[in-house]
Amino acid sequence: MSENKPNARPRNADVHQNRNTVATNERTAFDNLGLTKRNADYMFRFNKALESTKLSPDKKAAAVQAMVNELVEGQKSGKTAKNLYGDVASRVKYVVEGPQREAEGKVFGGPDYWPNMVYNALTFFMIFTLLFGVMYLFSPKLMKTSSPVGITAILVSALVAGFLLPIMPRLFDPKIKHRFNGWIRFLLTLVGFAVWMVLFYFAQLLPPAINPVLMPWPSIIVGLLSIAAMIWIRRRYNIRGGFFG
Structure with a gap:
């Protein structure tokens, strides 16, 4: 076996x-x-x-x-x-x-552009109105000896800043697919700042009837109201960065 x-x-x-x-x-x-x-x-x-x-x-x-x-x-x-x-x-x-690059054409526009535009415009408007209001409050003679900036010029500057500032970082964002190379985007940035300065300059040349200079306290009050509007927009649209970050 x-x-x-x-x-x-x-x-x-x-x-x-x-x-x-x-x-x-x-x-x-x-x-x-x-x-x-x-x-x-x-x-x-x-x-x-x-x-x-x-x-x-x-x-x-x-x-x-x-x-x-x-x-x-x-x-x-x-x-x-x-x-x-x-x-x-x-x-x-x-x-x-890593994160996928955004589609071409996202440098301008998008759901978060306009809230950021308004927020940035209010930021600049707040800075200038508070700055000039406090400065003229403590040095009243400056309103006569200097060339005070009118409210229309401040508003124009703030609107242009609000329009441009959300675009500037996106021009150099590596996550966005860009149509133009880096040098062209850099030149576009310089052109944007030049347009900003030119518009501010001509707005300041407007006659006092169109571009009045606010007295110190009204200027400060307008600046404080701008802060309240900024806080509301920031909370409403969940804006990150900038003031009150």
């Missing part, structure tokens, strides 16, 4: 077992970070997908840690990884490639 040979152990069985053990440990590690099961599973899958990219280890670790911190905080208000980041593949692409 031939003896029955014991069943041979499948090849690579130990390798598969070790891989499963490592995967289980990695999955458990995210569970121990205070994440919900759903968010921990998302981060586990995201981390595995990120490992196959060419991103440096430091950047991978930083991206994972930042997301974990954001998720732990977001869970308090019921947010999930899917809500915050979309699917895993999209998030990996975002982390590796």
Whole structure:
């Protein structure tokens, strides 16, 4: 009688077992970070997908840690990884490639342009009215010995500034696809400032009936009202940066 040979152990069985053990440990590690099961599973899958990219280890670790911190905080208000980041593949692409460049033609316009335009115009209007109001209040002789700036000239300057300032940073934003090269955009910036100065100069040449000079206290009051309007616009349209940032 031939003896029955014991069943041979499948090849690579130990390798598969070790891989499963490592995967289980990695999955458990995210569970121990205070994440919900759903968010921990998302981060586990995201981390595995990120490992196959060419991103440096430091950047991978930083991206994972930042997301974990954001998720732990977001869970308090019921947010999930899917809500915050979309699917895993999209998030990996975002982390590796960065934000997608905006479509051409976004330098001017967009839903946030006009609120920013009004906010910037009010900012300049507030600065000049308060500046001249306080200056003439403490030095009344300046209204006679200098060439005080009229309210129309201030308004024109503020409107042009409000129109130009939201555009200037976008002209050099690398996330926007531009039609012109850097030198042309730089020249456009210089032209914009030149137009600003020219319009202010001619507005200041208008007769006093059209370009009256406000007395100190009315100028200060107008400046304070501008601050109130700025605060309202900032809260209403969630404007970032600038004054009251």
